[in-house]
C-alpha cells in the first residue's frame with residue numbers, strides 16, 4: 051500500500067464511533083457547553099490553587115523534563131506510576147467531582163482517578179503510547195475531556211502498516227469528549243503531536259479506574 055494511503059484520516063466534528071479492528075472509540079464534540087468548559091478550565095488555574103507539576107521522567111535510561119505539566123487527582127491511596135514516577139493523589143475539587151459524576155452516569159463506568167495534562171503551547175506533546183499500566187486492567191474505559199486550545203489527537207493500530215489500517219486523527223476542541231474502551235489499549239496507540247501553529251494552552255483530563263496497589 052502506498053505510504054500516502056496510511057496518512058492519518060481526519061475525523062469530522064460530528065458524533066462518531068469506531069468499533070473495528072479491536073478499537074472501541076467514541077467521540078462527542080461539544081460534550082461540555084462552552085460555559086461549563088470555561089468554568090472547569092478556570093478552576094484548574096494555578097492562581098486558583100490547582101497544583102500542576104513539572105516532573106522529570108526516565109526515557110530510554112535518561113532523565114528528561116516532561117514536555118507538558120501534569121496533575122493526578124484520585125481517591126485516597128490511588129497512586130499512579132509511569133516512567134519512573136509515582137504520583138500521589140491530590141483531592142477532588144468540586145468541579146472535577148461533578149464532571150466525574152456526569153461521566154459515570156452517562157458512560158455507566160466507574161472512575162476513581164483522573165490524570166490531567168497541561169500543554170503550554172503547541173510545542174508540548176505526548177508521544178505514541180498505550181494506557182496499559184497493569185493497574186488499569188485489560189480493557190479500561192478512558193474518558194478524555196479537552197479544554198482550551200484545540201490540538202490533534204492521533205490513534206493508530208500497533209500493526210497499522212502490516213494491517214494497512216490508516217491512523218485516525220481527531221481535532222479535540224474545548225469541551226470535547228473522546229472515550230476509548232474495550233480492547234483499544236491492547237491494540238491501539240495514541241499521541242498528541244507537536245503543532246507549532248497552536249500557541250494557546252490546552253488541558254486534557256483523562257478519567258480512568260485505577261486499581262489500588264498493595
Ligand SMILES: O=C(O)CCC(=O)C(=O)O
Nearest residue numbers: 165167176203242254256
Ligand atoms: O492529551 C491528550 O489528549 C491525551 C493524554 C494521554 O494520552 C494520556 O493521558 O495518556
